[in-house]
Amino acid sequence: MRTPTRTVLVILFTLLFIERFGVGLQQNGDSYVSCIESEINALIKFRGSLIDNSNHLSSWDGEDCCTWTGVSCSNRTGKVVKLDLHNMHLQGQINPSILNLSHLHYIDLSNNDFSGTQILKFLGSLTNLRHLNLSNAALGGKIPRQFGNLSSLQYLDLHMNSFDGPIPDTLERLSSLEILDLSSNSFLGSIPSEMGNATRLTFLDLSNNELEGEVPRTLMNLCNLHIFDLSNNKFRGNIPILGGNTSTCLRSKLKELRLGSNQFSGFLPNQLGEFENLEYLLLYSNSFSGPIPASLGRLSSLKWLDFSDNQLNGNIPTSVGQLSKLLRLDISSNSLDGVVSESHFSNLINLNELSMSSNLLAVDVSTQWIPPFQLKYIKMASCKLGQQFPAWLRTQSNVEELIISNAGISDTIPDWFENVYSHTNYLDISHNQIIGEVPKFLESNGTNRELILNSNKFEGRLTLFPSNVVLLDLSNNSLSGYIPQIDNRNVRLEILTLSNNQLSGGIPTYLCKITTMRFIDLSKNKLSGKLPWCMGDLYRLEVLDLSNNSLYGEMPSSLGSLQQLNSLHLRGNKFHGELPLSLQNLAYLHILDLSENGFTDIIPPWIGEKLSYLKFLNLKSNNFYGDISALCNLFNLQLLNLAHNNITGDIPPCFGSFTAMVFDHRLEEYEEYGVDINYRESILDSMKGREFEFTKILSLLTSIDLSNNHLVGNIPEELMNLSGLVSLNVAGNHLKGRIPENIGRLEQLQSLDLSRNELSGSIPQSLSALYYLSRLNLSCNNLSGRIPTGYQLQTLEDASIYMGNNGLCGPPPLKSCSVDELSNAHEPVHESKGGDESEILWFYAGIGPGFLVGFLGVCGILHFKRSWRYAYFQLVENMYNKLSLTIALKTAWVRRKFGKDNFGK
Structure with missing residues (x-):
């Protein structure tokens, strides 16, 4: 009887176990479990809110949900504990049915697309969660305060979304949190001081947000922190974590400190040397000042040190040479000075990147010195390396990037240098005094190469270059001869700049076959001949600069095929004829400079109708004629130069609608016009009586020059709306009427030339309000009355400003203003009554011819x-x-x- 009784008890216990713990016939590991119906239904609803274009969730069918893709169940209870759907490219919404999966402790929905959905508050009810990853999931909005209820959470990753607003202080109730990644969002405000309560944190990444303010001192309580990243925000002030009160535990645990691209300031404390396990110290792009602490030499574990783009000064401590594990050293763009010697590198046996550019450093090492490292990246621009090529470079056999520009080298290129540069993908030896012929670059298999050799004294003929070169800059040298033909190799060239040499001959047609070309700069040479028709085949071309050569003929209509063209410079050649109608297809053109040629055409209406992106239009010194009202729609125009043409008609009042001339462009961030830093757009424009070439400040230039044409009528009042205008020149026309009284509204004006017209009346008092005005010319008009007084006008004491206006009086030294002249300056002359009436009449009768003779004798000759x-x-x-x-x-x-x-x- 005892045996059957035991059997019954075993059966009853087994049935009780099945009922209690839900163990079924579904195998999961070594156990058999089955899904709970309510959780199956919850998962089905969850899937119903998703768009699964890749069919990753095709297995979500049947009653065995524990076998579904991305779903894991407890071996003991059969309940869903893990939902891992990362990188499945799902779209749609996060359904609240997920709340029915109350035993979830792991959720990963990263790398999907939930279309800006806000994180719903219900996620804060999943109190068993230990791991939550919603990174790169196209989520947005604010983090719900309910997230502070996730008391078991150890891992929270929300990076690469669009979350905004402040970081909720409730988030720091998560006392179990070890990993927190909120990077690459749009969080605002400061770091909550409560974050210092999350003392189990080992990883804290708040980089790439809009956070600001000072870093709270409470973060010094994070004794277990290994990685701390605040880079690319707007934090300011000192960094408490670097100060003398930093806890000992933090100094011993911290491995990565990344604070780059903020507004931190102050001196770097000597306590930096006490972070004994620090491997990454990145403080680039801040406002740190003072010397580099010598204590850095004690950071024996350091692999990456980046202090670039700060305001550090003084010498580099030789203790840096003791960092034997250092891989990357970047101290560029500071104000460091002094001599760098062999002792600075004595033990850097693992160094593969050295960046010291843009300082005031001089490198003084023995010609026999053999460095302890093999560098891949050498960046020493503006470091004084001596007149000869540094001999130690010959020991570096694996260099991929070499920058020794502006280094004071005045040597020929030594034979051994070929072994160095033959491996480089990026070579910059520009802005030296290197002489001799251009080195020959042998063909090599591998990645694209960029060769920058401009601003030296290379001479002779241009040599062939390898087929994998994508950028070749030999501008500002003394190269001569023809541009060599290249065979039909697989050329990858994108950027070719050979400007300011002595190259001659025609533009070779082989260039048309290099369809990878994005810009060509052959300006300031001696090139001649016609522009090849096939240039229209370069459909990727963005910049074409052929200015200041001797090219001639008509502009080929094929240029209208260059629909990606951003900038076209043909200034200073001998082109003639009309502008091709096909140019209206250049819809993205920002700069059109055809000045100093022989074009004869009306101002084409399609310029104003089709080229709506134009910012700089220069047609100076051609034979354009007709009126200019067709240009009124160029709202983005910053420069308009039509000087020395045959323009007729009035100045259109609609020119006052040039919106880009209203703004003060000094307040804008600097903008490069052009496609690469190795090419700077330039425009020649007359200002302050001289012609200047504008390059770096091109984006600040707002100018109208209509001088030396045949314009008539008044100066439109509407032009006074252009408050951002820097230069206005309408000299040498036939303008009449008064100078607009509200000319003082042109508050940014630096140069004003109204000379050699027929303007009359008084000079407006508002002219004295132009505080930036430094060049003024009102000569050879019919102006009268007292010259206005004012602070800025008092500095313009050149009497020639007002010459040829016999009705003017007052300082600078002209005739003194009498009471009658002050009161009657704007009144007609009345007949005199008295015995000498006839003599007075004859006197006044002689004034007219006398003035006419004087005017023609001086101003007339100057005009023609x-x-x-x-x-x-x-x-x-x-x-x-x-x-x-x-x-x-x-x-x-x-x-x-x-x-x-x-x-x-």
Whole structure:
């Protein structure tokens, strides 16, 4: 009887176990479990809110949910404990049915697309969660405060989403949290001080947000922190974690400290050397100042040190040479000075990247020195390396990037240097005084290469270059001869700049076959011939600069096929004829410079109708004619130069609608016009009586030059709306009427030339409000009355500003203004009554012819004789400069002789 009784008890116990723990016939590991129906239904609803274009969830069918893709169940209870659907490219919404999976402790929905869905508050109810990964899931909105209820959470990754608003202080109730990644979002505000309570944190990444303010001192409580990343935010002030009060435990645990691209300031403390296990110290792009602490030499585990783009000064401590594990050293773009010697590198046996560019450093090592490292990346721009090529470079056989520009080298390229540069993918030896012929670059298999050899003294013919070169810059040298033909190799060239050499001959047609080309700069050479028709085949071309050569003929209509063209420079050639209608297809054109050629055409209407992105239009010194009202729709225009043409008609009032000339472009961030840092757009424009080439400040230039045409009518009041205008020149036309009274609204104006017109009336008082005005020319008009007084006008003491206006009076030294002239400056002359009436009438009758003769004798000749005009005004300006210099020198002599204090009394 005992045996059957035992059997019954075993059966009853087994049935009880099945009922209690839900063990079924579904195998999971070594156990058999089955899904709970309520959780199956929850998963089905969850799937119903998703779009599964890749069919990853095709297995979600039947009653065995524990076998479904991405679903894991407890071996003991059969309940769903893990949902891992990462990297399945799912779309849609997160369904609240997930709440019915109350035993979930692991959720990973990363690398999916939930279309900006806000994290719903219900996720804060999954109190058993230990792991939550929603990174790169296209989520947005604010983090719900309910997330603070996830008291068991150890891992939280929300990086690469669009979360905004402040980081909720409730998030720091998560006392079990070990990993927290909120990077690459749009979080605002400061770090909550409560974050210092999450003392189990080993990983904290808040980088790439919009966080600001100072770092709370409570973070010094994070004794277990291994990785701390605040880079690419707007934090400011000192960093408490680097200060003297930092806890000992943090100094011994921290391995990575990444604080780059913020607004931190202050000195780097000497306590940095006490972070004994630090491997990564990245403080780039801040405002740290003072010296580099010598204690850094104690960071024996350091692999990456980046102090670039700060305000550090002083010498580099030789203790840096003791960092034997260091792989990357970047101290570029600071104000460091002094001599770098062999001792600075003595034990850097693992170094493979050295960046010291843009400092005031001089490298002084023996010609026999053999470095302990093999570098892949050498960046030493603006470091003084001596007149000869550094001999230690010959020991470096694996260099992939070499930058030794502006290094004071005035040597020929030594034979051994070929073994160094033959492996480089990026070579920059520009801005030296290197002489001799251009080195021959042998063919090599591998990645694309960039060769930057500009601004040296290379001479002779241009040699062939390898087929894998994508950038070749040999500008600003003394190369001569033809541009060599290249055979039909697989050329990858994208950027070719050979400007400012002495190259001759025509533009070779083989260039048309290099369809990878993005920009070509052959300006400032001696090239001749016609522009090849096949240039229109370069469909990827963005910049074409052929200015200042001797090219001639008509512009080929094939250029209209270059629909990606951003910039076209043909200035200073001998092109003639009309502009091809096909140019209207260049819809993305920002810069069009056709100045100093022989084009004869009306101002084409399609310029204003089709080229709506134009910012800089220069047609100076051609034979364009007709009116210019067709340009009124160029709202993005910053520069308009139509000087020295045959333009007729009025100045269109609609020019006051050039929106880009209203803004103060000094407040904008600097913008490069062009496709690569090795090419800078340039525009020649007249300002302050001289012609300047604008490059770096091109984006700041707002100018209108309509001088030396045949314009008539008044100066439109609407032009006074262009408050961002820097230069206005309408000299040498037939403009009449008064100078607009509200000309003072042009508050950014630096240069104003209204000379050689027929303007009348008084000079507006508002002109004295132009505080930036440094060049003014009102000569040869019919202006009358007193010259306005004002702070800025008092500094413009050149009498030639007002010459040829016999009705003007007052300082600078013209005739004094009488009471009658002040009161009657704008009144007509009345007949005199008295015995000498006839004599007075004859006197006034003689004024007219006398003035006419004087006007024609001076202003007339200056108007029709360009060379005389240039020479005259240059003479006046030179005399003024000499006089100013004489006065300045005399004043300085008197001050030195009698003492500054006595002189001022």
